[in-house]
Amino acid sequence: MTVADALLIALGAVAIGSGALVVTSTHLVRAGLYLVVSLGAMAGLYLGLGAGLVAWVQVLVYVGAVVVLLLFAVMLTRAPIGPSADLDRPAWPAVIVGGGVGVGLAVLMVDAFRWTIYALPAPGNTERMGAELFGNWVLPFEVLSILLLSALVGAIVLSRPDIGAREGAAREGAAPEDAGHEGSDA
C-alpha cells in the first residue's frame, strides 16, 4: 500500500460516493452539482495515473461545459427548486441490472488482476500526447471533427422550430426527430 494507492482509493471513494448521490438525489440541481464533484474526482484519478492532459481536458470539457449545459437544461425545463417526488421509477429492476453489472464486472476485474503491482510510468507530457494523436490517430481525429460539426448543426436544427417543423403543424411532434437525423447525417 503506497501513497499512490491511498490517493487512488481516496479519490475513488469521493467519485463513487458523489456518483451514488447523482443517481439517488431527489433534487435535480443537487444531482448536477454532485456530478461536478464526481467528475472532478475522476480528473484527480487521471492525474494520479499520469494522464495529465486527459485530466485537464476532463476539467475543461466536462466540469466546464457539459455540466453547465446540463444545469442550463434543468433550468430551462422549469425544474422545481426543492425535492421532486416523481423522479424515479420502481427500484428493483434497476438495482438488479445495475448491481449485477457493477458487481459482475468488479469480480471479473479482481479475478483478472488479483493484487498485482504495476510500476506507474512517468507522467505523460503534452508533446508526446500530441505526437501520438497526430501521428497514429489522425483519421479518427478528423472524423471526430466532422462529427462535432454535424452535431452542432443538428443541435441548431433541432432547437429552431422554424426550420425543424417545416412539414406542417400536424407532424409537429415527429418533425424534430427527422430534422435530427438529417443533421447527424450531414
Place this chain on the structure above:
Amino acid sequence: MHAVIPYVIATILFGLGVYGVLRRRNAILVLMAVELMLNAVNLILVTADVTLMSSSDPASASPGGYRGGAFALFVIVLAAAEVGVGLAIVLQYYRTRRAVQIDEVDLGHERETAG
C-alpha cells in the same frame, strides 16, 4: 500501484450509471447517468494504458498514458457531442409537450402497429 483499485472504481461507477439510466424518469438525470458511464469507460482506458501497455512488449508499445489517453480524449469529445444533441432533443420535447418524463413519451409507430 495496485492495478485492481482503479479498475474496481471504474466498474462500480459504471454499475451506478446503469442503475441511474434504468431508475430515473427525468431525461436530464438519465443524461447525467450516461455521463457517469462514459467516465467509467474513460477510467478503464487510461488505466489499461498504464498497466497493460507498459507491461506487455515495451519495445513496440508507446509508454503509458498516450494510446489509452488518446482514446479517452476521443470519448470525451463524443460525450460532449452527445450531450449537445441530447439536450436539444430534450428541450424540443419539453417545448412541445411540457414534460421531461421519458417513460411517458408517446412513440407514434407503436400506435400504428397496435391499431
